[in-house]
Amino acid sequence: MPPKPAPQPDNPPPGAGAGGLFLACVLVGGALGYGFDYIMNSLPWGSLAGLGLGFAAALREIWRALNSKPSQEN
Template sequence: MTDHREEDLEERRRRLASELAERDGKARDEERAERNADETRKGYGMAMKISSEFISAIIVGALLGYLFDYFVGTGPWGMIVLLLIGFCAGVLNVMRVVGIVASPHPADRRMEFKDKGDGR
């Protein structure tokens, strides 16, 4: 009789251990999937930031060029030049965000002013 209870108890322990292992595996899989989804959302956010900075720099360059041409009457040349400058500014912004080009450090800016003799 005692032997039968011991066997039942051991069988229950094995089933419980297997169910717990299965639940732990599912929890780990869900946690891994959530981490991947979070990284994907961060990537999409960064892509939107980069693309919006690039496009906005081009649009601002074109708009300033159009206004320059409208008020000064230089034909398409102001728009062409400022559109190219806007494109270059957009590329520089993208390179700064990605980390290829570092933004100038404030201490470096102060050194430039001292070298030029501005006294700042």
């Protein structure tokens, strides 16, 4: 295996796309919201808020990924 240049922290390595991150953020937000609803018996308001927050978090993560310095090729 050829030695690869180590990526700096906060620089996602190549292949670590933003798609999974986006999905995961929305899912986690929705799950947290649903958990809140389950405890507080307030369906669907917590889930809606959670999904919105998850979407916002996903956009934030992608914004962060776009703003970080591009890692070296390969």
